[in-house]
Amino acid sequence: MNITKILSLYPKYFFDNLYELFSINDYKYLVVANITMFAGYQIRVMALAWIVLDLTQSETSMGLINSISGIGVIVMSLFGGAFSDRFERWKLLWMTKLSVAIISIITGILLSMNIINENTVWILIPLSLIIGIIFGIHNPSSQTFVVDVVGKEKLVQAVSFNTSASTIAQIVAPSLGGLLIWLGYDISFYFISSLYILGALMIISVKTRSKKKNHKVKNKNIFIEIKTGIIYSLKNPIIRPLLIISITAIFGGMYQPVIPVKIKNDLGLEELHYGYTLAASGVGALFGSIILFTLGSRVRNLYVLIISFIGFDIGVIIFGFAPNFLISILSSFMMGTGFACWMVTVPVMLQQYASDEMRGRVVSLYYMTILTYQLGWFFGGYILEKTSIEFSVLFSSLSSILIAIITIISSKELRKL
Secondary structure (H helix, E strand, O other): OHHHHHHHEEEEEEEEHHHHHHOOOHHHHHHHHHHHHHHHHHHHHHHHHHHHHHHHOOHHHHHHHHHHHHHHHHHHHHHHHHHHOOHHHHHHHHHHHHHHHHHHHHHHHHHOOOOOOOHHHHHHHHHHHHHHHHHHHHHHHHHHHHHHHHHHHHHHHHHHHHHHHHHHHHHHHHHHHHHHHHHHHHHHHHHHHHHHHHHHHHHHHHOOOOOOOHHHHHHHOHHHHHHHHHHHHHHOOOOOHHHHHHHHHHHHHHHOOOOHHHHHHHEEEEEOHHHHHHHHEEEHHHHHHHHHHHHHHHHHHHHHHHHHHHHHHHHHHHHHOOOOOHHHHHHHHHHHHHHHHHHHHHHHHHHOOOHHHHHHHHHHHHHHHHHHHHHHHHHHHHHHHHHHHHHHHHHHHHHHHHHHHHHHHHHHHOOOO
């Protein structure tokens, strides 16, 4: 189908897909739960970055504390994937969301009592680690439960719409997050906890349950299950290169410490401008995800993957060299578009080409690689402190593009998609 015909049928595709998805009642609850999760995550990352930078004046400390949760996710993701294939995903989801809410409340109380200050900022490290461990259990079930609710045939549209809904939160949350930080660091975390409680209630409202688990599988050694999932993924000619490409997330994470430093120290702006910059990324992500939701599988996955790297990495470079707030906003929009293409295409492809009994473990490996993004916070903060904004963005973006090019050229199966 040529591009002219696709564009002429664009409205029809959009409304047909929308009707099909929302005829599934449980999907509505999933969308709301996803919005609250993403908004909570966004505000938490913002608050932690600003609090640590304000209390310590250290980019390295800021990067370290924001990367700690990523370590927890990476350590627990393989177990989370095995749990997803073994236990009821519905129960895992609402229990983990409530757990994150409790940790957020504890953080808010510690800030209210001034127990966390410039001398005790290290307290945020174990709290972040615990949240990372919880998310390591949560994330594989979060992805695979979508298939349980809508089925594989509607997966592209479901994930695309989820991303669109999440990016609405990404647009609103940074501006709201900037306001909350201004009102009080503790208030930010109380608000985050309320979002996760709402998300847990939405999951509890879902009537769909995972398929009955095989009792023989439940009785297997979990380490053997993890090993089986790793071998399966590494031998699969499509899953393997997708996981290799996902490792470039660490370079995307290395750019993150640049944002508050660029806004606060380079451009001399305030918390609200930090929020507006992240909101612009959300607008870009919303734009990209709506396009993908409408077109579905009518565009080759390889093209979308290439666009994601061009949009995000070139946008990072432009942001690093931006001479004013307007250019930083436009480049942030560009990054958001690339990010949306990535976050829809890669996990959808992994689930489409993974067998049902391996889905949870394949997705857990994806989260292990994609959440090296969190580790990028630490390395990015260190490089930023030792060099400059310009060097940081060039190093991270060019490294990411190089790995993607080598992987795509090396994989004949990936180039066919």
